[in-house]
Amino acid sequence: MTSFRGRILAGALTLVATAALAACGSKTTDAASGTGVSADVSGDTVKVGLLNSLSGTMAISEVTVRDSIMLAVEEINAAGGVLGKKIQPVSEDGASDWPTFAEKAEKLISQDRVAAVFGCWTSASRKAVKPVFERNKALLFYPVQYEGLEQSPYIFYTGATTNQQIVPGLDYLKAQGKKSVYLVGSDYVFPRTANKIIKAYAEANGMTVLGEDYAPLGSTEFGTIVNKVRSSKADAVFNTLNGDSNVAFFKEYTSAGLTAESMPVVSVSIAEEEVKGIGTQYLTGQLTAWNYYQTTPGAANEKFVAAYKAKYGAEKPTSDPMEAAYVAVHLWKAMVEKAGSFDVEQVRAAAGGITFEAPEGTVTVDGPTQHIAKTARIGRIGADGLITEVWNSGQPITPDPYLKSYPWASGLS
Amino acid sequence: MTVLFGQLFTGVSIGAVLLLIALGLALTFGQMNVINMAHGEFIMAGAYTTYVLQQTITGAGWSLLVALPVAFVVAGTMGVLLEVLLIRRLYARPLDTLLVTWGVSLILQQLARDVFGSPNVQTRAPDLLTGNIALPGGLTVATNRLFILTLAVAAVVALTLALRLTPLGRRIRAVVQNRDLAAVSGIATARVDRTTFFIGSGLAGLAGVALTLLGPIGPTMGTNLIIDAFLVVVVGGIGQLKGSVIVAFALGVLQATGEYLTTLSVAKVLVFVAIVAFLQWRPQGLFTLRTRSLA
Numbered sequence: 121m122t123s124f125r126g127r128i129l130a131g132a133l134t135l136v137a138t139a140a141l142a143a144c145g146s147k148t149t150d151a152a153s154g155t156g157v158s159a160d161v162s163g164d165t166v167k168v169g170l171l172n173s174l175s176g177t178m179a180i181s182e183v184t185v186r187d188s189i190m191l192a193v194e195e196i197n198a199a200g201g202v203l204g205k206k207i208q209p210v211s212e213d214g215a216s217d218w219p220t221f222a223e224k225a226e227k228l229i230s231q232d233r234v235a236a237v238f239g240c241w242t243s244a245s246r247k248a249v250k251p252v253f254e255r256n257k258a259l260l261f262y263p264v265q266y267e268g269l270e271q272s273p274y275i276f277y278t279g280a281t282t283n284q285q286i287v288p289g290l291d292y293l294k295a296q297g298k299k300s301v302y303l304v305g306s307d308y309v310f311p312r313t314a315n316k317i318i319k320a321y322a323e324a325n326g327m328t329v330l331g332e333d334y335a336p337l338g339s340t341e342f343g344t345i346v347n348k349v350r351s352s353k354a355d356a357v358f359n360t361l362n363g364d365s366n367v368a369f370f371k372e373y374t375s376a377g378l379t380a381e382s383m384p385v386v387s388v389s390i391a392e393e394e395v396k397g398i399g400t401q402y403l404t405g406q407l408t409a410w411n412y413y414q415t416t417p418g419a420a421n422e423k424f425v426a427a428y429k430a431k432y433g434a435e436k437p438t439s440d441p442m443e444a445a446y447v448a449v450h451l452w453k454a455m456v457e458k459a460g461s462f463d464v465e466q467v468r469a470a471a472g473g474i475t476f477e478a479p480e481g482t483v484t485v486d487g488p489t490q491h492i493a494k495t496a497r498i499g500r501i502g503a504d505g506l507i508t509e510v511w512n513s514g515q516p517i518t519p520d521p522y523l524k525s526y527p528w529a530s531g532l533s
Numbered sequence: 534m535t536v537l538f539g540q541l542f543t544g545v546s547i548g549a550v551l552l553l554i555a556l557g558l559a560l561t562f563g564q565m566n567v568i569n570m571a572h573g574e575f576i577m578a579g580a581y582t583t584y585v586l587q588q589t590i591t592g593a594g595w596s597l598l599v600a601l602p603v604a605f606v607v608a609g610t611m612g613v614l615l616e617v618l619l620i621r622r623l624y625a626r627p628l629d630t631l632l633v634t635w636g637v638s639l640i641l642q643q644l645a646r647d648v649f650g651s652p653n654v655q656t657r658a659p660d661l662l663t664g665n666i667a668l669p670g671g672l673t674v675a676t677n678r679l680f681i682l683t684l685a686v687a688a689v690v691a692l693t694l695a696l697r698l699t700p701l702g703r704r705i706r707a708v709v710q711n712r713d714l715a716a717v718s719g720i721a722t723a724r725v726d727r728t729t730f731f732i733g734s735g736l737a738g739l740a741g742v743a744l745t746l747l748g749p750i751g752p753t754m755g756t757n758l759i760i761d762a763f764l765v766v767v768v769g770g771i772g773q774l775k776g777s778v779i780v781a782f783a784l785g786v787l788q789a790t791g792e793y794l795t796t797l798s799v800a801k802v803l804v805f806v807a808i809v810a811f812l813q814w815r816p817q818g819l820f821t822l823r824t825r826s827l828a
Contacts, residue, residue, distance in 0.1 A: 175651030340748030
């Protein structure tokens with residue numbers, strides 16, 4: 121009886137493995153020649169690709185980025201398009217699965233022949249598509265804060281790099297007199313690299329890291345991690361969890377009796393949209409580090425928030441990655457118009473120094489790094505689910521993805 | 534001391550979640566020998582039932598209480614439908630059952646995506662279940678986990694009593710021990726199978742309600758848990774409940790301890806290694822049911 125059962129289970133595993141292999145085998149390799157596929161701009165429209173997770177654990181965050189890109193595309197089309205051509209968006213679902221991202225990127229570039237792709241959220245998905253864009257010499261606009269230490273010639277990074285988000289976050293904690301931190305993150309490249317940077321910072325600034333723990337992406341069991349965090353008696357927690365693991369983490373955190381007063385959590389991947397999903401009852405008073413909040417003052421932001429709510433509903437909040445994605449489309453338009461061409465190399469050459477009156481304030485493209493100068497902002501989550509700024513860097517911070525201007529970071533890159 | 538207690542409690546509560554999920558499987562897989570790959574989707578159905586009820590009934594506390602019986606019936610009914618429409622025709626063909634129910638599980642996942650949307654959703658927990666109870670000596674117990682533990686224990690007690698004391702339980706045990714003899718003794722085995730499947734699937738629905746207190750609700754939430762639940766039943770021994778109960782809590786504590794000493798991923802590996810080693814030593818599981826059946 122038992123051995124029969126064993127055979128059945130073995131059979132099931134073989135089946136699953138076969139299905140997985142079949143999925144791998146079906147990947148298109150049309151553009152493997154390495155010469156690059158030029159965008160199709162022959163008609164009176166130009167296609168751009170949207171690559172976001174519309175399903176799976178990351179959908180909580182990435183769907184809003186897609187919505188925001190669509191808003192920017194509509195605005196540009198209403199104002200006459202780019203170089204006289206209307207933008208035609210092509211949306212693909214990365215499904216929170218990194219090989220799928222690579223497959224869909226290949227499809228957008230070689231089948232749809234898009235002029236640029238906007239999207240990706242997790243660094244794991246960006247790392248998965250990076251070789252695809254480099255091989256095809258195609259452009260990706262990546263709109264999310266990330267761990268730095270990267271500079272691909274075919275990626276524009278419109279979210280924050282570490283010196284525009286994590287380092288200011290740590291500076292803020294230090295200024296508040298926090299001497300010890302506990303690091304909690306999802307188990308993939310962004311949190312691990314970010315925590316490496318945090319540990320180097322802590323060592324140079326007299327802070328102690330009392331522990332670091334990682335949970336697989338999508339994990340919902342945080343009993344042990346929260347128990348460890350609580351018993352560490354750290355002054356603060358630095359949270360690099362992504363996706364809806366945050367829901368389980370903060371439910372557990374609150375159940376354990378920990379609050380923003382007793383042990384504040386600084387999160388770098390929780391924006392207005394996630395706050396709504398996690399539930400404000402678990403988050404009130406906790407801190408976030410970003411470059412933009414819905415409450416950020418300024419005419420450009422008022423216009424952006426109003427347009428977004430008019431299109432998607434008054435209860436929909438705007439957030440930093442959405443803003444960065446919105447800015448990315450407008451920056452691409454400005455680059456194309458300055459270059460006078462959709463050609464990738466000419467667009468790249470034209471990029472440096474381009475500015476845009478973004479909702480977060482004026483942003484400037486840094487030519488050599490293809491990152492963007494942004495103002496860092498620390499915010500506190502309110503009971504209404506919105507985040508209000510408690511500190512900002514005063515002026516845009518020049519991107520420094522390899523942290524070359526920070527002596528303590530010399531061993532990292 | 535507080536850490537040790539906290540970890541022990543975490544382990545026990547992981548065990549309670551495992552137990553709630555495995556209990557239904559212990560009936561359908563353990564007693565009826567049906568490998569139901571769609572069991573995880575019944576958990577999902579229970580969780581979404583809670584979500585839907587919370588949209589209609591205001592007040593997180595009431596909707597949770599109402600969700601318990603409703604989710605049981607919803608998941609149970611889905612189980613009966615599956616049994617009547619498909620599994621009943623495949624009783625002698627376990628491999629086919631596995632394939633068919635796996636297909637059903639994929640269909641149900643896509644259905645959930647179409648109905649509720651791809652992004653995961655959340656429910657609000659009642660205020661009573663978001664805090665903790667302070668015990669003497671600085672120890673604390675999270676109320677949501679205490680609730681799940683209570684639910685799991687209540688389900689085990691109710692199920693054990695039902696199997697021991699009620700005529701229905703007697704019939705179920707008779708069919709498990711010797712189907713042919715039960716049939717010639719006048720027991721309607723087909724009806725007993727259907728009832729067993731209703732209860733087993735209903736328990737999965739209860740597990741779904743409990744899980745909404747811990748994390749998000751999504752189309753694939755069931756698949757993530759179903760492997761662990763199968764392991765609990767296999768290691769516990771087929772055909773009875775007490776093995777599953779012991780193994781669920783043992784695996785929970787092992788997982789929590791491993792997690793504390795190493796990391797979450799390594800702990801998972803340790804648990805699997807322990808299971809493989811255990812099954813080498815006792816391939817029949819912790820306990821075995823002695824029957825006169827020749828099967």
